[in-house]
Amino acid sequence: MKIIVVTTHKGGVGKTMLAAHLAWHYAGKGLRVLALDLDMQGNLSSTLSRHSCAITAGTLFQQEQPEALPDGTPGQVTLIGSDKALAAAGKSGMAIVGLFVKQMRALAANFDICIVDTNAELNYLVVAALAAATHAISPSDMSSFAREGVHSLLQVVQKLQQQHNPDLVFLGVLPNRFAATKPADVQNLCVLVDTFGAGNLFPAILRDGNAYREAMEPIRGDDASGPRPIWEDRKPAAQSHIADMVKVLAYLDRRVFPETEPVVALV
Numbered sequence: 001m002k003i004i005v006v007t008t009h010k011g012g013v014g015k016t017m018l019a020a021h022l023a024w025h026y027a028g029k030g031l032r033v034l035a036l037d038l039d040m041q042g043n044l045s046s047t048l049s050r051h052s053c054a055i056t057a058g059t060l061f062q063q064e065q066p067e068a069l070p071d072g073t074p075g076q077v078t079l080i081g082s083d084k085a086l087a088a089a090g091k092s093g094m095a096i097v098g099l100f101v102k103q104m105r106a107l108a109a110n111f112d113i114c115i116v117d118t119n120a121e122l123n124y125l126v127v128a129a130l131a132a133a134t135h136a137i138s139p140s141d142m143s144s145f146a147r148e149g150v151h152s153l154l155q156v157v158q159k160l161q162q163q164h165n166p167d168l169v170f171l172g173v174l175p176n177r178f179a180a181t182k183p184a185d186v187q188n189l190c191v192l193v194d195t196f197g198a199g200n201l202f203p204a205i206l207r208d209g210n211a212y213r214e215a216m217e218p219i220r221g222d223d224a225s226g227p228r229p230i231w232e233d234r235k236p237a238a239q240s241h242i243a244d245m246v247k248v249l250a251y252l253d254r255r256v257f258p259e260t261e262p263v264v265a266l267v
């Protein structure tokens with residue numbers, strides 16, 4: 001099972017938006033997808049609530065194995081939603097890291113890929129997720145705070161690679177909510193490139209657009225069908241954002257599944 005952790009030490013940069021789209025994307029490819037919400041805010045849990053399974057995330061930080069682990073279905077997302085027990089786990093120390101890694105190994109036979117959404121602060125939940133992960137990706141908006149958040153995250157990733165998880169692949173910093181019409185965004189994108197270098201930066205970006213907000217909304221106008229991937233939006237204004245997202249996902253496919261053929265385009 002591949003495990004992609006979406007994480008940045010900054011709130012509101014698009015972690016949950018990206019995590020949901022990764023889950024939808026890989027389900028669309030026919031994989032058995034586990035979506036795991038380690039953020040106590042529970043935004044990914046709300047977004048994917050219709051896919052909830054019987055256990056919640058706090059049970060993955062316990063000594064005892066849950067009685068029934070969820071079993072994936074090809075082409076479907078299974079959600080392990082957040083719960084209040086995560087608060088204590090996040091503060092409890094390195095002991096929970098080993099427990100989580102063990103529980104994820106037990107789940108590995110039941111799913112092809114797991115997408116983990118995280119909270120914005122560094123705590124033991126984030127460390128545990130990175131210790132178990134095969135890949136990490138760090139979305140960043142164009143603010144200097146986000147840049148600092150990515151910088152501190154990268155230090156944690158490097159430490160984990162050295163001490164716990166040498167196979168962890170950092171997929172890169174994904175610039176998000178970029179607006180070419182804002183001089184400050186252009187300048188900040190240049191600083192991102194200078195700061196992290198081509199090796200740590202995604203070769204694609206996501207621009208700022210209402211289509212993302214609409215995709216994540218529980219109810220759009222009189223359409224109560226719930227959140228849905230941006231590529232299901234037929235509005236002309238969404239099409240350039242869909243093209244951005246397709247580029248990001250195509251790059252991810254190549255990095256995460258280098259052993260397989262390129263995936264057929266979504267749109």
Ligand SMILES: Nc1ncnc2c1ncn2[C@@H]1O[C@H](COP(=O)(O)OP(=O)(O)OP(=O)(O)O)[C@@H](O)[C@H]1O
Nearest residue numbers: 011012013014015016017120177207208209212213
């Ligand atoms: N490229 C984008 N353009 C416009 N809006 C976006 C874009 N990406 C995300 N958003 C919106 O920005 C808001 C914050 O995104 P999201 O909740 O994914 O961030 P987050 O990093 O998970 O935040 P938190 O740290 O609070 O969990 C949401 O309303 C989301 O729909």
Ligand SMILES: [Mg+2]
Nearest residue numbers: 015016039043
């Ligand atoms: Mg979030």
